Amino acid sequence: MIDNEVLKAIKERRMVFKFKDEPVEEEELNAVLQAGYWSESFGDCEPWQFLVVEDRELKQQLYELTKRVTIYTAGIKNAPLTIAIGITSCATSHFIEEGAVAAHNMALAAYSLGLGAYWLDVYDLENRKDSVEADAKKLLGFPKEIRLTYLLPLGKPDQKRNETRAKLEDIVHYNRFGNE
Template sequence: MNEVLRAIKERRSVRVFRPDPVEPEKLEAILEAARWAPSGRNSQPWRLVVVESKEKREELGRVVTQMDMVRTAPVTIAVLRDKDAGYDEVKDIQAIGACAQNILLAAHSLGLGACWLGRVRDPQVEKIIGAKENEELMMLIVIGYPRERPAPKERKPLEEIVRRI
């Protein structure tokens, strides 16, 4: 199996982190991976807010359900949709999903762990991260060095999800 396929298969959602910081060059590489995601008409409708300050992490931790994750992860990336940059809501959201997956895979490939948090799409969270008028929060991605090695979650067998015609 090549490295890309191995990373896709071995990536897990990591929800418990060590306090060690994420090196700036690793964070840069993750952001660069996000930038190279595909998007319809190459519209690149994603906007990323990198949350590293203790103050902002604490603030986020007070309003999101999985507060400990946001408080303890040294980095959180808020992924926003720029409603002015896109051209079709569904396709823009699909592109942002691809951007998020790039972030997760890049983090994993660098020895970091990450988790996509969807239950955070709330005006309070948007306010804390400074979302602009034309931006909508899609997800938070928490990133840090893993303190756990989660077991793989089950996947449906190919026969259940694939039809060949």
């Protein structure tokens, strides 16, 4: 089977939600941010605004907020930093995908550097005023027109997960669904 560094990283990356109490080096953080910055975007609009949350009190408050929408939120408290992925209005209806592309590129880059990350979705489809997205935006000072899509806690992994996948042949079809 063909293999190379990129394919290997794609296969071996696993989400990490437990982190060691160790910092992320500035160079490593910059490499991860670069990976987000080089993501694809609809119509080349480059809609990302990355906000790095390192402040302990802000992390604690984000943790409290995200408990309302998802599990494994403790990673936010424990990770040395969390990258909040904001998407500007140039992405129009594609804001979720634009955030997702950047989150995944950054998670892969993190893995390639021996770091770990995972995503927490915070966007509210209906963009309600009382949503976790709205409250997290207020907490972090994001402008109103920016959509807050994902939070990406990042740090040195303190766990090794061995998630498996369904068989490839069960999900790939040629020409017509079902391969009959």
